[in-house]
Amino acid sequence: MSDLALTKDKLSEIKERSAKYLLGNYAPYDVAFKYGAGELLFDTNNKQYIDCLCGVAVTNLGHSDADIIDVVHKQADMLFHTSNWFYSDEASLLAEALITNSFPGKVFFCNSGTEANEAAFKLVRKYAISRDKHNPVMLSLKQSFHGRTVASMGMTGQEKIREGYGDLLPGFEYVEVNNEESLEEAFERNNGNIAGVILELVIGEGGIIPLTQSFVNLARKLTQENDALLIFDEIQTGMGRTGKLFACEHYGIIPDAMTLGKALGSGFPIGALIVSKPFSGVLGPGSHGSTFGGNHLAAAVAYETLRILISREIVENVPALSEFAFTRLRLLKTKYPIIKDVRGMGLHIGVDFTIPSKSIAVECLQEGLVVNSTADTVIRIMPPLNIGIERLDEALQIFEKVVIKHS
Numbered sequence: 001m002s003d004l005a006l007t008k009d010k011l012s013e014i015k016e017r018s019a020k021y022l023l024g025n026y027a028p029y030d031v032a033f034k035y036g037a038g039e040l041l042f043d044t045n046n047k048q049y050i051d052c053l054c055g056v057a058v059t060n061l062g063h064s065d066a067d068i069i070d071v072v073h074k075q076a077d078m079l080f081h082t083s084n085w086f087y088s089d090e091a092s093l094l095a096e097a098l099i100t101n102s103f104p105g106k107v108f109f110c111n112s113g114t115e116a117n118e119a120a121f122k123l124v125r126k127y128a129i130s131r132d133k134h135n136p137v138m139l140s141l142k143q144s145f146h147g148r149t150v151a152s153m154g155m156t157g158q159e160k161i162r163e164g165y166g167d168l169l170p171g172f173e174y175v176e177v178n179n180e181e182s183l184e185e186a187f188e189r190n191n192g193n194i195a196g197v198i199l200e201l202v203i204g205e206g207g208i209i210p211l212t213q214s215f216v217n218l219a220r221k222l223t224q225e226n227d228a229l230l231i232f233d234e235i236q237t238g239m240g241r242t243g244k245l246f247a248c249e250h251y252g253i254i255p256d257a258m259t260l261g262k263a264l265g266s267g268f269p270i271g272a273l274i275v276s277k278p279f280s281g282v283l284g285p286g287s288h289g290s291t292f293g294g295n296h297l298a299a300a301v302a303y304e305t306l307r308i309l310i311s312r313e314i315v316e317n318v319p320a321l322s323e324f325a326f327t328r329l330r331l332l333k334t335k336y337p338i339i340k341d342v343r344g345m346g347l348h349i350g351v352d353f354t355i356p357s358k359s360i361a362v363e364c365l366q367e368g369l370v371v372n373s374t375a376d377t378v379i380r381i382m383p384p385l386n387i388g389i390e391r392l393d394e395a396l397q398i399f400e401k402v403v404i405k406h407s
Contacts, residue, residue, distance in 0.1 A: 010044040029365055036063025039387045041370060050395040052383040053370045057204070057236045057348070060263040061308060062384035068266050068304055075300040082296065084289065090299035097306050098274060101245055103254045106280040108273040109294030113235030113261025114147025116271035119288055120198065120231045120259050121151040123275060127282045128195035131227055135171070136195030139186055142174045143206030143375070146198060146233055155198055158206060171195075177203060178215045187222050196229040196256075197222075201247040204236040207375035208343055208350025216251050229256040229279065235271075236348070239263035239305070240315040240385050243322055243346035250345065266305045270298040314385050321392060322346045325381070328396045336407040340377070349381040350374075353406075360402055369398040 014032045033041045033049075039062050041049045054060060061068065075090070082088070095107040108119050121138065128136035140146065144157040150169060153162055157174040173190070176182040187194050197219050203209040223230040232255040237247035241263065244250055248258065256279055261271040271293075275282070292298070309315055326342065329351060333339040341352040353360065357373040364371050364379075374380050381399070383392060 014044070029362065031365060038062040038064070039384045039391055047368065049365070049368045049370050050383075050391060050398070051370045052381050052395050053372050054263075054382050054384055055267060056262070056372070057241055057382050058262045059267050060239055060241060060385045061266055061305065061314070062386060065266070065308065067308055068301060071300050071304040072268075072297070075297050079296040081292065083291065084294065088294060088296060088299065090296045090303065091294035094294070094299045094303040094306070097303060098260075098272060101306070101310070102258065102274055103276055105257075105274055105276040108275070108283065108288065108290075109299065110271040110273070110290040111269050111292050111298075112147075112271045113233075113259060114149050114152045114271075115290065115293075116235065116259035116261055116273045117146045117152040117155060117198070117233060118149055119273040119283070120196075120233075120257050121155065122288055123257060123273070123279065123282055124196035124229050124231065126287065127229060127279060130282070133193055133195055135193050137171050137173055137190045137193050138195055139173055139175055139183070139197045141177050141199065141203065141206075143177055143203050143209065144174075144198075144200055144233075145203075145205035146200075177206075177209055178212045180215055180218050183215070183218055183222065187226060192226060194223075194226050194228045196231055198231040198233055200233045200237065201251065202237050202242065202345050202348050204348070204380075205374055207352065207378045208348060208380060210343065210345050211251075213251060216253055220253050223256070231255060232258045234258050235261040237345075240309050240318060241346055241348045241382070243315065243318040245309065245315055247345065264305065265298055265302045268298055268301040270294075270302050272302075309385075312386070318346050318385050321383075321385075321387065321389065322349075324389060325349060325392060325396065328393075329381075332400055332403060336403050338403065338407045347381075347383055347385060351379045351381065353377045353379070355406065360406060363402045363405065364399060367398045367402060369395055369402075371399070 011032050032044050034044050035042050039051055041051045098107055140155045140157050142157040146152045146155040154168045154172040175186050201211050232248050234246050238260045256276050258274045264270050329342045333342050338354050340354050344350050357377050357379045361371050361373040371379050371381055
């Protein structure tokens with residue numbers, strides 16, 4: 001039997017084993033990746049792909065970065081985990097770096113973005129109850145996505161994420177994206193009971209929709225006037241994705257808390273809640289915790305990720321790559337009416353079609369380009385922040401080739 005036949009059988013073997021032993025809560029594309037290098041992925045048949053999904057905005061530095069691998073090896077030789085019953089050099093260094101590069105405050109570490117949002121929810125509720133808001137309401141946006149645990153599902157403004165689970169936690173309401181009247185009306189209707197507002201500054205899963213400056217300004221104004229907390233969910237927009245280290249820098253607004261995950265650990269699971277100084281005492285000893293949060297290995301990898309982003313000036317190069325990508329994609333929009341809109345920020349890009357986009361994502365994969373379909377009609381394009389201009393051009397050529405087939 002040839003090597004080619006063996007590798008084809010490998011994919012079948014993986015699919016069969018997955019169907020037999022994994023819960024069917026995912027619908028994966030018909031490929032299994034074997035290894036990666038930079039912006040490239042290779043499957044079990046050694047076929048090459050340009051990765052413009054980055055594990056859904058996770059591998060912002062691409063794959064197999066030598067410095068990240070070196071830190072994993074060195075830390076694995078020393079300690080993986082001891083628990084939060086003890087001090088950690090790695091966690092304290094990471095916390096210091098995050099605060100130094102964001103805003104004054106303190107940090108809680110966990111394992112994922114959704115856990116960071118759970119912690120943010122507890123922060124908001126605890127503060128509200130301490131201020132005699134006994135029917136606290138958390139506002140979020142329709143089309144938003146904040147996770148799949150019970151509280152983060154409640155914060156998520158997409159009904160399809162919440163349906164099928166019966167009654168969830170009370171105290172969540174949803175306002176229209178970028179609709180200032182809707183936001184003001186929610187505050188008026190709840191008569192002083194708004195405890196917090198959580199915002200994705202660029203709606204991700206809901207279709208790559210940047211929030212307007214005036215809408216975010218209003219959210220800041222109303223939360224301050226009503227003694228409510230403003231939370232920025234930067235799980236997908238953080239760590240350089242939008243052309244700033246954190247998307248809130250584009251808006252010139254410091255939140256009361258910010259959640260991180262995804263790219264913070266370059267693929268190693270870690271999440272963080274950064275709480276601004278005025279509210280950093282709300283979650284005191286015993287109020288919240290995480291067994292694995294901030295363990296030695298995860299914190300070391302995240303610290304190195306942040307160091308690389310800053311020291312190599314990777315974030316500073318994103319605007320030029322972004323301009324190139326948006327210019328090309330907006331040109332495609334003028335040529336092919338099937339493209340309804342091109343929007344986003346930095347290398348957080350959405351192409352909205354007049355037809356369902358799943359088939360476009362599948363055909364891109366067949367042509368060697370990894371993207372994904374979200375919000376039914378949107379293709380999400382999120383390459384590594386250090387991708388070369390030539391490779392980005394190659395990726396966009398593949399994308400145009402697929403668009404032509406559907407036009």
